[in-house]
Amino acid sequence: MSIKDVATTPFDDQKPGTAGLRKPVSRFQTPHYLENFVQAVFDSVPSLKGGRLVVGGDGRYFNDQAADTILRMAAANGVEQVIIGCQALLSTPAAAHLIAQESAAGGFLLTASHNPGGPDGDFGIKFNIAGGGQAPAELTDRIHTRSREIRQYHISDQTCPGFAEIGESRLEDMMIRVVDPVAEHVNLMARCFDFDAIRDWLHNKPRRFVFDAMHAVTGPYAREIFVHQLGLSEDVVRNGQPKPDFNGSHPDPNPHDAHAFLEAFQALPEGEIGAASDGDGDRNMILGRQNGRALVVSPCDSLAVIAANHHCIPALADGLKGVARSMPTSRALDRVAQELGIPCHETPTGWRFFASLLDGGYIRLCGEESFGTSSDHVREKDGLWAVLAWLQILASRDMTVAELLDEHWSRFGRDYFARHDFNLSIEQGQAVMERLSTLVEAGEYRDCPVDRFDYTDPVSGHRVEAQGYRLFTDNGRAVFRLSGTGTRGATLRIYLEQHMPAQEDCRQDMVTVLEPMRALASEAAQLEALTGKPRADQVI
Template sequence: MNIVTVNTQPIDGQKPGTSGLRKRTPVFQGRHYLENFIQAIWTAVGGVEGRTLVVGGDGRYFNTQAIQVVLRMAAAGGATRVIVGQDGILSTPAASHLIRKRKAFGGIILSASHNPGGPDGDFGVKFNASNGGPAPESLTAKMFEATKAITEYRILEAHDVDLSTLGEQSLGTMAVEVVDPVADYAELMESLFDFEAIASLFADGFTLRFDAMHAVTGPYARAILEDRLGAARGSVVNGTPLPDFGQGHPDPNPIWARDLMDLMMGPDAPDFGAASDGDGDRNMIVGRGIYVTPSDSLAALAANATVVPAYAGGLKGIARSMPTSAAADRVAEKLGIACYETPTGWKFFGNLLDAGRVTICGEESAGTGSDHVREKDGLWAVLFWLNILAAKRISVAELMEEHWRTYGRNYYSRHDYEGIPTEGANALMDGLRAKLADLPGTKVGGLVVSQADEFAYDDPVDGSRSEGQGIRIHFDGGARVVFRLSGTGTEGATLRVYLEFFDPVTMTMDAQVALAPVIAAAEAIAGIKAHTGRDAPDVIT
């Protein structure tokens, strides 16, 4: 086995976003593309010599081939040990836990999260640091700079490692340890939740449908929900990870998990429905006849957390991404704890979690988690819900009605305009910026603008500042609209418009009806149709 130094040159566009580098799969398969980026990571982190790393992915197309490249480059870089999930599988939260449990230097997670997979789908690479969380902006900036200056990379000439057999192998002087991807994670979940209470719930006839969307969470859900907790066989559907996610879109929302939604809104609905995404870090919660928005889910979990063993002593604080509704803020106020508003991207929660300032975090994009790992965690959220329902013995609908009676309801929705021309998206945002100073006090339809700004975040732990994180327009009475360009797509631009309307009394309106004045105001202020050429959003969640 020889270490080979390969001459290369910078490749344009290798700038990591909020969750690493994501591109179309054929782009990653291009000459030197993956190798350049991995070498840039090694450069940015100061090298991997003598280090232990964790490597895994969501099983999408090109996952195992990419892992072999990472292993050979880690060996060439002098890493001592790499821990890999069997068959290259590790959910993102399981990888985060494994990094923390094994005290690894960091990890490479191969995933494009909720984006479609397959030969013509998307692929992604991100580095998670020793705390188990995504690389902070300071580190991803170093990676990008390294991609622009690279001239060579080092890789070991070797046969592929057998990823199907548990145990330890050698790759040059480096140990490769293939581990059960589920075991450590399942053990962690059992330490957090009252498994006996949840098992009793299922024993009493409680019914469940969990849609794994042919993504990474299937093996985890079957092992925990069916094998350990006693949910009926077949409760987990689409549970076998496939390279193209069964030609589906592994994004757990009412659009892409339509079969689950139709079942839950129909006459034969089970008691509880849930779905998770490509890499297992997102979740969707549905009760019989009721969809729970991610914003409401975060608030409900926080409000009821003390019935769960791991959180029985109360919460230190709550954090939410800026576009997420203020429902969690109302819970924090009642509990007398801090609530932090951060930019979008789970890495912004890391400092707050590490500093012990918060216990539970959430994003409107279906991500919820806590201080047990440093990633959002889809199956953890499902187990949290099941633990609450087991303790309170009420339905999802009853729990949400109880919550809204106590806190009022933040009607909420996100409208996505996908794959729009970048020039039009940038023009829309630039036009909004130009209006911000003049908007307060103006009346738009029946709403009066109370505040308008572009969100910037000053990290209370390390003092770093992140600017340009989305445009916020607040209206009298608690309504709000947020405009933001997403960093998770791979083509064109995605405009996300977040809409919120607070009602302290009415609980049962259709969300789009309740939000109609805010939707009209967003169009009037931003000129969405004129800039995007779209009469309606592509996706409404």
């Protein structure tokens, strides 16, 4: 045994956000920084001692070094067995599935999701609990408390056997199992969907589909599914080789950051459906074609369309029971749930709230406006699952993306939706929130109700407050919140929504329809006066 107790002092910036701890790579490279946080997790989760631990990440810069440190600390903290993806790779949904399948006490996921990578980019680490879901607030609070009082961490000074090849080895008294990061999750997808039906539909027009992995972790998963399982050509998967810096790109599957893919899809004459995923594989973007132009499916519409056509998906064909969306996500899902006669739960942003509802048996399908969708097959959002859900529905209905959307809007109406992001200083962001708080006290702005969103988990009873502010009109809504996924400054996000009834023209210009709500939201929050910005830095 060669276990060392290393003296350390606390850092004051290790409070986990909704998706763990995200910081610039340089911060994680600070001596003892990663070790302190990892030890705080071991100290806060006693079941890890003598238990199993899953480790893997999205392959971004610093992934291998962090995995090596975690394995040596796991051995020093009495973990019986670590299960790690080969080359320390695991998509977030694949890791969640592996935690559940292996009855592990939890897992370390090394990812900053859609944030840029590379030496000058971001790194992240989060702990998912037994069952695969994100750590609840009670646990992240304990981890944070422990990180502020930590005085030593435990680590083996033996050389880690490595994780470049599938197989078994030992470190101290701990077994290390290096597993294929792709196989089990692909097997899970094959149980959720009818691959034969999707394959037959795709092969009618072999070049109707293309997928962009954005040089992120889903490349190997997509190649196995679309090329090897569904028999499509290799060039269907673009940018399929994971790279530590995502080839210098921002691996976020949205129209702004994936503009190169939109342009490539636009230039593909045969393309009927395109899809992309993000850094760690938990987000998705769906593209179609309308009047010869690329059509980006709103993630809010995507979730609602999947719910309305759930009977086409084998794993959901026996019924939904309930659905859920994050509070900023448009209410398109609510309209489907009402027709299906099932509850639609509105939760704060953060997948852990969905995981609680899934564990409690309240829901089977859930999603959020930030391009995340999933079902009860795992306790994380799953980008490839959402893509396959669309392919399954299109194959079953034998429709194009545009045709499916038109049918949906003619049935439920359309919820026009956009997110306006303002990159601000922390002080500016707080000033806007304080302004909105005064409107809540008044109860309205220009006869429009204003409220603050608080939430009580129906499963755990845990309550969280001040999750955002909402301004309502007759058929519209503006939601204001500060994002917790960035690593620098503050991002104010304003979500604009306007419902258009089914009997109206549901193909109107998005910007035109939402402009009155944008102007009202800007005026109510005094954006230009408080931030100096009359318009958003980014619109998604």
